[in-house]
Amino acid sequence: MKKALLQACAVCIGATGAYAGGLDRSGQGVNILFEEGSVVQFRFSYTNPSVSGEQNGVPSGNVANSFFTPHLAYKHAFTDQLDFALIYDEPFGADVRYPSNYPLSRNPTAVVGGRTDVLRAKADVDAITALLRYKFDGGFSAIGGIRAQRADANVAVPIVAGYEFESGAEIDFGYVVGVAWERPEIAARVALTYNSKITHKFDSTESINRVPPIPAALVTAQTQTEVVTPQSVNLDFQTGVAPNTLLFGSIRWVDWPQTVLAPPVYVGAANQNLVDYDDDTFTYSLGVGYKFSEEFSGAITAGYETSGDTTVSNLGPTDGFWSLGVGGTYSFEQAQLSGGIRYTDIGDATTTTGGQFSGNSAWSVGLQLTYFLQ
Numbered sequence: 249m250k251k252a253l254l255q256a257c258a259v260c261i262g263a264t265g266a267y268a269g270g271l272d273r274s275g276q277g278v279n280i281l282f283e284e285g286s287v288v289q290f291r292f293s294y295t296n297p298s299v300s301g302e303q304n305g306v307p308s309g310n311v312a313n314s315f316f317t318p319h320l321a322y323k324h325a326f327t328d329q330l331d332f333a334l335i336y337d338e339p340f341g342a343d344v345r346y347p348s349n350y351p352l353s354r355n356p357t358a359v360v361g362g363r364t365d366v367l368r369a370k371a372d373v374d375a376i377t378a379l380l381r382y383k384f385d386g387g388f389s390a391i392g393g394i395r396a397q398r399a400d401a402n403v404a405v406p407i408v409a410g411y412e413f414e415s416g417a418e419i420d421f422g423y424v425v426g427v428a429w430e431r432p433e434i435a436a437r438v439a440l441t442y443n444s445k446i447t448h449k450f451d452s453t454e455s456i457n458r459v460p461p462i463p464a465a466l467v468t469a470q471t472q473t474e475v476v477t478p479q480s481v482n483l484d485f486q487t488g489v490a491p492n493t494l495l496f497g498s499i500r501w502v503d504w505p506q507t508v509l510a511p512p513v514y515v516g517a518a519n520q521n522l523v524d525y526d527d528d529t530f531t532y533s534l535g536v537g538y539k540f541s542e543e544f545s546g547a548i549t550a551g552y553e554t555s556g557d558t559t560v561s562n563l564g565p566t567d568g569f570w571s572l573g574v575g576g577t578y579s580f581e582q583a584q585l586s587g588g589i590r591y592t593d594i595g596d597a598t599t600t601t602g603g604q605f606s607g608n609s610a611w612s613v614g615l616q617l618t619y620f621l622q
Contacts, residue, residue, distance in 0.1 A: 271371070271564065272502060272531075273317050274337040276443050276480060278391060278426065280321045281333050281381045286621040291319035293614030299594060301565060301605030303351050308603070311565070312610075313343040319616075331381040339397070340373040340477055344563055352562055352601065355406040355457065365410065369523075369563040371401040373477060377424060391426035391441060397477065399448045401509070403563065408518045410457035410466075413511050415450035415473065422446035435488040445479040445506055454513035471512050475523075478506040492539040496549075500531040523563060527556030535573075546576040555595045565605040568595035573612075586616040 280289055299312035323333040346353050346367040353366040379393035400417040426441030455468040480503065486496035504525035514522045535549025555568030573590030594608040 271340045271342055271507075272500075272529075273315075273341050273373075274319060274339045275498075275500060275531075276337070276339050276377075276424075276441075276482065277484070278333070278335070278377075278379060278424070278439070278441055278482075279484065280323045280335065281331055281379060281391065282428070282430070282437065282439070283323055283618075284620070285325055287321075287323045287618060288621065289319075289321045289323075289616065289618045291614060291616040293317045293319075293612060295610055295612040297592075297594070297608070297610035299566060299605060299608045301597075301599075301603050303599070303601060303603040306349060306351055308350055308605075309347050311344050311346050313345060315341060315343055317341075329383045331383075333377075333379045333381070333393075335375075335377045335379070337375055337377075338373060339375050340371070340399075342369050342371040342401075342564065344369045344565075346562075352405070352407045355410040365404040365406045365412065367405060367407070367562065369401070369403045371399070373397060373399045379424060381428075387430045387432075389428045389430070391424065391428060391439075393424045395422045395424060395443070395446070396420075397422065397446045397448075399475070399477065401450075401475075403509075403522060405514070405518075405522070408456070408514065410455075411514055411517060412455050413452060413473075413509075413514060413522065414454075415452045418448045418450055420446050420448050435486060435494055437484075437486050439482075439484045441482045441484075443480045443482070445503070446477045447474060448477070449474050452511060454511050456513060456517060469513050473509065473511045475509045476506045478503040494537040494547075495535075496537065496547075497532070497534040501528065502531075503528050523561055525561075526558040529556075529568075530554045543579050544576065545579075546574070549573045549575075551590075551592075553595075559600045560597045562599045562601060562603060565597050565599050565603060566594050566608065567597035569593060575614075582620045584618045586618070588614045588616075 294316050296314040297312040298310050300310050301308050317338055320336040325331050348366050375395050375397040377395040381389050381391050383389045398419045401415045403413045405411045422444040424443055428439040430437045450473045452471050452473045454471050455466050458467055481501045483499045489495045508521055509523035510521040531553040533549055533551040535547055537547035539545045551571035553568045560567055569592050571590055571592040575588030577584050577586040590612045592610040596606040
């Protein structure tokens with residue numbers, strides 16, 4: 249199989265944005281390790297979600313903002329047995345904002361001098377991952393590396409006395425380990441990788457309005473808040489099934505119950521966590537790629553994520569999805585240009601406060617440039 253066919257498959261899965269788990273953005277893939285020789289790769293995707301619902305007869309409008317997902321990677325072959333890769337991505341993120349007339353955006357303690365805001369949440373997570381891959385006889389290889397991750401978040405919940413949480417930016421570390429098996433003559437490969445959880449301990453600022461009849465003012469506390477980005481396992485596979493035809497797919501498991509945001513002031517005021525999850529998720533993809541010519545290859549893929557059996561947070565009012573994507577790659581000299589588009593049907597969800605969200609979707613587009621240095 250030519251490199252172009254593999255790139256078309258990769259961009260169909262990974263270059264079209266993600267909406268897995270509500271927060272899962274990049275999928276934390278390591279496929280660049282399997283490119284031949286030394287490679288530089290840049291991928292840029294844009295996702296435009298439409299997520300709306302209602303509570304107590306009040307419509308939310310679209311609460312999910314669109315987002316960009318960059319990916320930059322470099323792979324170097326030290327020897328025939330040893331490869332190195334450096335990857336920048338944004339593995340997780342959130343950007344949700346409700347209108348001012350939504351029930352949860354109303355502050356029942358609002359008085360002159362107090363805060364007025366809307367229910368909203370924004371979280372940014374960036375990561376740089378350094379990986380090594382050592383090849384053994386028989387097509388087997390071992391993968392290992394370190395991930396440095398930076399995270400920060402800002403959340404407002406007006407119905408809880410005008411509450412706001414703002415974290416500082418924290419950098420913490422995790423690791424990646426995995427194994428792989430390849431049989432190049434039939435383009436067969438299976439790779440299993442584990443991403444460790446990463447624990448961030450934020451220096452955070454929490455603020456809340458005083459309750460009347462005390463004179464209106466904003467009460468602010470400097471606190472420490474811990475949050476975990478969850479452990480996950482990726483299983484990626486591919487094989488040639490006919491001349492110029494590749495079957496490929498993946499399974500990703502994410503341990504979302506590890507992710508709990510429980511700032512002490514909020515927990516004291518609301519008697520519950522600010523963010524938590526009851527269910528882990530499994531995300532599946534399966535696709536077919538075809539080489540139409542020496543210059544052009546294309547691929548189509550379908551995706552599915554399991555839904556949970558419980559209510560979800562108002563800050564992430566989605567539950568599972570299915571998706572359909574197409575991608576293509578054009579090869580010229582030492583470079584390949586790939587593009588993809590994906591439609592995602594976002595699963596219906598009921599929030600912990602009784603909000604009903606249904607009929608939601610997202611469109612994603614992506615562009616990837618791969619340059620082979622040797």
